[in-house]
Amino acid sequence: MEKINERPKLFQFYTASDLWTDDHTSRQMLSLHLDEAVDVSSRNAEFIRRSVEWIASEFSIGKDSSIADFGCGPGLYATPLAKRGAHVTGIDFSARSIQHAREVADREQLNINYVKQNYLEFETDDPFDLALMIMCDFCALSPPQRKVVLDKFHKILKPTGSVLLDVYALSAFEQKQEVARYEVNQLDGFWSPNKYYGFLNTFKYDAEKVTLDKYTIIEMDRTRTVYNWLQYFSPEDLEKEFSAAGFSVKGLYSDVAGTPYDRGSNEFAVIADRV
Template sequence: MNTITFTDLDSLLSRAEPYAQYTTVEFWNDPHVSQFLLQEHLNPASDLASRNHAFLDRSAEWIINEFGISARSSVLDLGCGPGLYTSRLAKTGAGITGIDASTRSIDYAKEQAAKNGLAVTYRNGNYLDCDYGGPFDLILMIFCDFCVLSPVQRAKLLRKIREALTPGGSFFFDVSSIQYYQNIREKLEIEFQEEGGFWSPERYYAFNQTFKYDDRNLLIDKYTILTGRETRQIHHHLQCYSIDMITHELEENGLTMHKTFSNAAGDKFEEESNEYAIIAVKDPL
């Protein structure tokens, strides 16, 4: 029996310490939660686990044209999920590789590639640690995945990306903006589910908190889930950026800002956008 006192709850709901917990891989591989996330990935209208499929179609078409992807190209998608981008890009005949930490998503992506005759290489692993292979002409990281990492993790990732790119190769990714940060308010919401909710197949209470850290332009969503058997917490970090901030971070790790857009479909850059999409390049030696 999971018995919680007032003191316990007060401690559990305390202000989150930035980067004290990294629960991203745990979240995406939870046996129950990952079922819901895959359903959201595959829901054409949903923007929860990935962007809606109309946007994905527009984005993939723009990426193919912008980077001239062809049968001679090599592309790596970090955080590829169930293959929503990789399956679209593979139709060009390019050499496509996808890496994702979610076993459920990668299994689905492999099944769909085999079913549809798509030559995509999928790897189940944490892109912070696994070998990328390559080299690649283009590396993608879309849906603001870059923003959930700590400063140390981001620096490690950018160095790995630089090493895996061909000379003159591109890294295309998106980030949440300062404008997005300014629009968010701190909150505490309480959720109750009798059974079969997002967080657990059991009856549960969930305390959903958002914290802001103005000195870092950092958001943390902290989820505390209580069932009859256990208490667990998930922390989602979201670093928000100005263009100057991300330019500096790229340069510190050997990449150069090349182009900016308002989203991953290549819409014209506007500073007040909630997200920015960025092409960074590895300068030829």
């Protein structure tokens, strides 16, 4: 129990692959992606529709546009953007999500380049007009990982290219509470098809504005620990990271559907131009 309740050092462990590549949990994540009514793995279908409309307008998406979608999942953004004529490359390390995305592209006769890979390791010689990282993926990365991503964006974008991504705001951090919970078959069997005992420890790192949801899953034949780190940002701190990577912040919004920026919002989106 002491080990279960132990607070790790900041970003001490990185277990994203355990969530997205495990056969059972990746199946669960894909199911959540494809549930059009919920905001869990992806946002709901109506929001995505509005978001795509705004992105297409804001960045003048057309047949000559090239887009890199980091953490593309099952192609919920890549598909409608490709239907507008854009050349889209989607990168995700969930084999199940990529397989689904490719099946949709084949069925819709869309020429989308899907890459099954950790986007931290993605390399290409193709230049892009726009890089997307949606659903606050940026927040799940440590500072060194975020630097890798921003440097990668700068490298693959055209001189006039832009980044659009969203993050959790400090107002959301203030609402988080440290908790310790235990439940049989936690999250309705999300972690395993077999009986298991699930422990959740939520830790706050106040100085760094980071939270950790630490899940310990105990089954008959194995014990796993999954670490879900989230960084929360002020616009000023996010702008510093972009500036250090060679970007100029062009605009702030409350979300990736172009809602006007509200400092009290729990999330915000940023457009940054390569300089």
